[in-house]
Amino acid sequence: MSLQVIGDPVLHSKSPVIHGAMLGLLGLDIDYTAHVVRRGELPQYLAWARENGVIGFNATMPHKEDLLPLLDKIDPAAEIVGAVNTVCLRDGKWVGFNTDGAGAVAALKDGLSVDPAGLTVTLLGAGGAAKAVALALSQAGAERVFVCNRTLARAQELCAHDPLGRLAPAGFDPDTLCRMAGQSRLLVNCTNLGMEGCPHQFDDFSFLDALPPDAGVFDLIYHPAETELLSQARRRGLKTLNGLPMLVWQAVLALEHFLNRPLDRGEMAGAATAAIAEH
Numbered sequence: 001m002s003l004q005v006i007g008d009p010v011l012h013s014k015s016p017v018i019h020g021a022m023l024g025l026l027g028l029d030i031d032y033t034a035h036v037v038r039r040g041e042l043p044q045y046l047a048w049a050r051e052n053g054v055i056g057f058n059a060t061m062p063h064k065e066d067l068l069p070l071l072d073k074i075d076p077a078a079e080i081v082g083a084v085n086t087v088c089l090r091d092g093k094w095v096g097f098n099t100d101g102a103g104a105v106a107a108l109k110d111g112l113s114v115d116p117a118g119l120t121v122t123l124l125g126a127g128g129a130a131k132a133v134a135l136a137l138s139q140a141g142a143e144r145v146f147v148c149n150r151t152l153a154r155a156q157e158l159c160a161h162d163p164l165g166r167l168a169p170a171g172f173d174p175d176t177l178c179r180m181a182g183q184s185r186l187l188v189n190c191t192n193l194g195m196e197g198c199p200h201q202f203d204d205f206s207f208l209d210a211l212p213p214d215a216g217v218f219d220l221i222y223h224p225a226e227t228e229l230l231s232q233a234r235r236r237g238l239k240t241l242n243g244l245p246m247l248v249w250q251a252v253l254a255l256e257h258f259l260n261r262p263l264d265r266g267e268m269a270g271a272a273t274a275a276i277a278e279h
């Protein structure tokens with residue numbers, strides 16, 4: 001019996017360390033390994049996995065969207081996002097879930113003591129991660145989420161998917177970002193800006209000055225551990241959180257799906273965080 005993470009590239013993934021720590025704590029003899037699957041190879045992988053004792057897998061780039069038409073059943077929350085990151089074999093059927101958004105909300109509550117319920121949020125980006133997080137913030141009761149993106153049409157398309165109508169598209173120019181931040185208690189970066197290997201950076205950080213002093217800044221990036229955005233926010237006295245807790249919490253929620261039972265989430269997250277720190 002085994003679990004896997006598939007993607008391309010995937011061999012750098014921290015998921016084997018995270019899941020290995022949680023499975024070890026539970027005393028379960030289940031392997032969790034990374035497996036390179038190239039774009040277009042998903043049908044062959046699903047057939048191979050079924051025959052080789054794989055009971056579930058996590059999916060990363062480039063498979064999160066491509067998996068949808070190949071699965072037997074998709075959780076409604078994942079269906080709205082249009083992407084899955086967790087797939088389980090249940091009674092011979094492949095069932096897909098998305099734990100990225102709920103992982104982000106859990107990380108906010110645990111790591112930043114921020115409950116999105118009733119909050120106005122400025123969210124930067126409109127890619128895959130932004131979509132999962134924006135929809136989860138709406139579901140968690142955020143009053144308004146301004147989805148600010150360089151390509152406005154992509155933000156508009158994302159917001160149109162929100163059944164609760166709490167997402168509002170906006171531009172990415174400095175004036176707009178300042179205006180949105182001035183109304184927000186939380187700012188979430190879901191762009192690649194500041195990520196290791198990304199050649200681009202925010203043009204200016206004046207939107208941080210527009211946030212109220214008790215606001216939080218959450219950057220989904222965890223390489224580097226402190227992005228320029230988080231460094232600038234910290235120097236302004238704002239509360240900050242990087243993307244590592246989200247990575248941990250989405251894995252905790254994925255393991256509950258794989259095992260099909262509730263776990264002591266805090267204990268699991270603690271073991272996974274300690275394992276990453278030691279790695």
Ligand code: NAP
Pocket residue numbers: 100124125126127128129130149150151154172190191192193195200201220221222243244246247248250
């Ligand atoms: P994606 O689908 O490629 O989206 C990238 C986003 O960044 C888009 O909104 C894009 O805007 C924006 N962007 C890129 N370059 C830009 C620039 N020069 N100026 C302004 N905006 C720019 O990527 P993704 O999968 O959503 O991932 C986004 C980030 O989240 C990555 O850093 C990833 O590592 C991180 N992430 C973290 C976790 C976690 O567990 N912590 C999970 C998933 C993702 P346009 O639409 O205009 O191109």
